[in-house]
Amino acid sequence: MAVPIVLLISGPNLTLLGERQPEIYGTLTLADHVETARQAAVEHGLGFEHLQSEAESDLVRAIHDARGRVAAIVINAGALTHYGWSIHDALAAFAGPVVELHLSNPEAREPWRRQSVIAPVADGTIAGFGGLGYRLAIDAAADLIQGS
Numbered sequence: 001m002a003v004p005i006v007l008l009i010s011g012p013n014l015t016l017l018g019e020r021q022p023e024i025y026g027t028l029t030l031a032d033h034v035e036t037a038r039q040a041a042v043e044h045g046l047g048f049e050h051l052q053s054e055a056e057s058d059l060v061r062a063i064h065d066a067r068g069r070v071a072a073i074v075i076n077a078g079a080l081t082h083y084g085w086s087i088h089d090a091l092a093a094f095a096g097p098v099v100e101l102h103l104s105n106p107e108a109r110e111p112w113r114r115q116s117v118i119a120p121v122a123d124g125t126i127a128g129f130g131g132l133g134y135r136l137a138i139d140a141a142a143d144l145i146q147g148s
Contacts, residue, residue, distance in 0.1 A: 014030050018030075060086050099124055
């Protein structure tokens with residue numbers, strides 16, 4: 001039997017983690033967060049893949065390519081969270097669990113950040129826990145995979 005895979009998707013500007021607004025996003029890099037997620041997936045006996053892109057079309061293609069191949073998606077879409085309707089539509093066509101992830105708490109920030117176009121097609125959202133959120137998101141995805 002094939003090992004279920006969790007796909008972690010990272011959107012625009014996340015390559016700047018560790019440098020960009022560390023008072024909000026912390027000092028860990030995207031590579032640090034990806035390694036945390038990878039380790040959590042291994043602990044759950046899951047396969048793990050990661051894709052980062054600055055381009056919305058790349059994220060949409062990754063979601064399309066995940067259909068029928070990947071058990072769950074964890075997505076930190078960055079600013080595309082608030083207006084990436086093509087990502088919303090692609091995730092709506094994905095049959096497995098989807099976990100939305102944010103390092104900061106959008107509800108405690110600017111009003112425009114409080115609207116997520118991903119939340120309506122996600123099983124849940126992990127937000128405001130900083131780097132711990134990556135582990136929590138993989139834990140949630142693992143539980144959802146086992147429950148589905």
